[in-house]
Amino acid sequence: MHPAVILRILGMLLMVYSSTMLIPAMVALLYNDGGEKQFLSAFIITLVSGLLCWLPVQNQKQELRVRDGFVIVVLFWTVLGCFGAIPLMLGEHPGMSPTDAVFESISGLTTTGATVVANIDALPKSVLFYRQQLQWFGGMGIIVLAVAILPMLGVGGMQLYRAEAPGPIKDNKLTPRITETAKALWYIYVSLTIACGLAYWLCGMSAFDAIAHSFSTVAIGGFSTHNASIGYYDSAALEMITVVFMLLAGVNFGLHFLAWRRRRLDTYLTDPELRFYITVLLLISALVFIGLLITSEFSQFWVSLRHALFQTVSIATTTGYGIADFSTWHPMLATALLMGSFIGACAGSTGGGIKAIRVFLMFKQGLREMRRLIHPNAVMVIKLSNKAVPDRVIEAVWGFFGIYLISFCVLFLSMLATGLDFVTGFSAVAACMNNLGPGLGEVALHYGNISDTAKWILCFAMLLGRLEIFTLLVLFTPMFWRH
Template structure:
């Protein structure tokens, strides 16, 4: 462990992040909403803090070890969540206490989309933009952005990338150099964002809403600039664009890179995770549609299909946008949607949840065990794309699932201990651990009415989900700190 090197990197990352505070400050000046002061103060506080961390250890340039990478990733997401809360605490509208501000900040950076704000429509434009920007920065992973920059400052980043990158196999790189990998991911990310913003604008959103919603759509974040979310626009075209880009953002970005490099979309349809991901979302959409029709919630089948598709993709990809209050639907449908968020998006995407590839591998492993009951002496190999999956990967997937389930149970019991009812507690933990956002019960619209203790527990759940359990929990093991 190299504390000086960790402190140096943390200082540099804080200084880089401080510059992002200036963008909403500019928005405040453009719209004259009076919010520039809080962002300039937040910029100064974050920059000075970064300098104080960096200056004493600026010449310590040792290579990072794997353990150092884990500490930097966890520290950075935690510290950044705290510094990101400063504008919320300094502003007059909204003016939040520490628990609310940190909750909103961590929710944005982890792309969860859970909010404590009840009246979003009346927020200043600068705050609205800041919330969307946090999700956009957190979507691809601020650590990956840092990996593209830090090598120019003399810091290697492979350990950071492996600690932050999602998915069951973390050693795969799109390009031979980690810097080029990070740049490739960001080129794809930025391209999708620009395309999404243009599509929104052409379909009727004003420029501010188009840019803001493109940020949270591609980040699979779910924050909106309106109380009614995407339902505010009441536009089939906008809903279709949103569904398309939620689907794209939920796909492994490695597939986007391969498709772009080969100038062919065939790589998508040959990928087993992509096919499983689309099948799950389609199946949930069909289930919800027939459920809505049987329950007579909609007289118009076309409107029922529209809302079923949108909500299924939004919840299934862990985005959290809404065109209808799904918590008011039949309890079976609302629960099915929440359960779908446990599967989540693909590994290597901006989505949350367990990830489609892990669920797919567990399904194949389950089938193998059933076949072994019939043929106990047979040698059966699990394959993906005609390649054998090592047993070590299968073990890691089941280990992840076990820890995920245990974490959920512990957090759920903790929420019940705060006095929360069963339905609200279950959905709140599911929504935050899966980085989904909206729940059912008392957290269907916002999280502003729950206790501060519950908010801190859910902040931990959001970080746990964003860092995919092991990255955070490994710091709580005695073995990690042994020399």
């Protein structure tokens, strides 16, 4: 462990992050909403804090170890979540309490999309933009950008990439050098954002709303500039554009890179995780669609299909947009949608949840165990794309799932201890741990009415989900701190 090197990198990253607060300050000046002071103050506080961390250890340049990478990733998310809350506490709007501000900031950075704001439409444009910007940087940007920049600052980045990259197989690189890998992912991310924003604008959104929603769509975040979310526009065309880009953002970005490099669309068709991901979304959409028809929730066939498709893709990819309050639907339908968020998007995407590849591997392992009951002496291998999956990977997937369930149960019981009812407590933990956002019961619309204790528990759940359990929990093991 190299505390001086960790402090140096944290200081540099804080200084880089401070510059992003100048963007909403310019938005405040553009729309004359009076928010420039709070963002400029936050910029100065963050910059000075980063400088104070960096100056005493600026010459420390030892090589990073794997344990250093874990500490930096966790520290960066927690520290950045706290510094990201500063603009939300300063000024009259929104003038949040420290707890609410940290909750909103961490929710944005982890792309959860859970909010404590009851009336989003009343927020100044600068604050609205800042919330969307938090999600965009959190979705793919912060760590990947840091990995791309760190080598230029004389610090290796492979340890950071291994600690943060999602999915059960973390050592696969798209390009030979980690810097080039980070840049490749970043270019894809920016390109999708621009395409999404242009599509929104061409279909009727204002330029401000198009940019803001492109940030949270590609980040699979779910923050919106309106209380009614995408439902505010009541446009089938906008909803279908949102569905397309939520689907694209939920795909492994490594797969996007390979398809672009090979100039072949069949790269997508041959990927087993993507096929499983699409199959799950189609099955849940069909279930919800049939349920909406049976319960007569909507009077028209096509309206039911539209709502079923949009809400399924939004919830199952852990985006969290809405065109209707799904919590008021039949309990079976609302629960089915929430359960979809446990599977989540693909590994290597900006989505949350357990990840489709892990669920797919657990399903294949379950089938293998049933076959072994019939043929106990047979040698059976689990394959993906005709390649055998090492047993070590299968063990890691089951280990992840076991720790996930234990963590969920502990957090759920903790939420019940704060006085919440069963439905609210269960859905709040599910929505935050899966980085989804909207829940059921008291947290269907916003999280402003729950206790501060519950909000801090959910902040931990959001970080746990975004860092995929092990990255955060490993810091709480005595073995990690032994020399």
